[in-house]
Amino acid sequence: MTAPAVTVVAMNAAHIDALMPYERTMFGTEAWTAGGYRSELADTKRRHYLVAQGEQGELLGWAGVMVIADSAEILTVGVVPSARRRGIARQLLDGLLAEARWRGAVEAFLEVRVDNQAAQSLYVREGFAQVGVRPGYYDGGRVDAVVMRREL
Ligand SMILES: CC(C)(COP(=O)(O)OP(=O)(O)OC[C@H]1O[C@@H](n2cnc3c(N)ncnc32)[C@H](O)[C@@H]1OP(=O)(O)O)[C@@H](O)C(=O)NCCC(=O)NCCS
Numbered sequence: 001m002t003a004p005a006v007t008v009v010a011m012n013a014a015h016i017d018a019l020m021p022y023e024r025t026m027f028g029t030e031a032w033t034a035g036g037y038r039s040e041l042a043d044t045k046r047r048h049y050l051v052a053q054g055e056q057g058e059l060l061g062w063a064g065v066m067v068i069a070d071s072a073e074i075l076t077v078g079v080v081p082s083a084r085r086r087g088i089a090r091q092l093l094d095g096l097l098a099e100a101r102w103r104g105a106v107e108a109f110l111e112v113r114v115d116n117q118a119a120q121s122l123y124v125r126e127g128f129a130q131v132g133v134r135p136g137y138y139d140g141g142r143v144d145a146v147v148m149r150r151e152l
Pocket residue numbers: 026076077078079080083084085086087088089090091111112113116117118119121122123125
């Protein structure tokens with residue numbers, strides 16, 4: 001069976017309502033608010049957000065990047081549970097990295113929870129390598145962040 005088509009488009013305000021229920025269940029204590037997302041989208045000069053949609057326009061995933069000078073930072077990546085392991089996160093990341101390159105970035109960084117093996121595997125697959133650890137970065141000091149980097 002052919003996998004259903006996925007379309008990647010720029011995030012707009014209407015997508016925020018669709019992603020909020022997932023944001024809370026997927027990111028728990030690290031979840032962003034709708035207002036937080038609205039501020040992120042308003043900062044078009046430095047930030048760029050994408051969403052992945054299914055054939056009926058339903059939300060499948062989202063991701064964002066910030067570019068300052070020649071350095072990019074991946075800010076978030078999420079794929080709804082029912083759409084995982086179909087390459088959607090890779091598609092979103094590829095889109096963000098292409099945009100970052102276009103904006104002049106020559107390297108990209110990200111932080112990921114040390115206990116999030118799925119995301120770390122994704123990032124390694126996308127060419128990122130560990131460059132450091134930020135002790136106690138998440139959950140009020142309880143969980144370390146792995147810092148990863150790749151050239152663009
Ligand atoms: C991490 C996450 C974004 C991956 O999304 P996804 O669309 O399923 O990822 P992809 O299908 O693009 O996977 C690409 C590669 O990443 C790796 N990967 C993804 N999920 C994995 C898992 N659960 N276990 C091991 N490796 C995994 C694999 O190498 C995979 O390639 P493969 O399927 O050919 O083996 C998704 O699981 C998610 O939203 N998790 C909750 C939120 C989160 O943790 N976000 C990241 C915060 S830093």
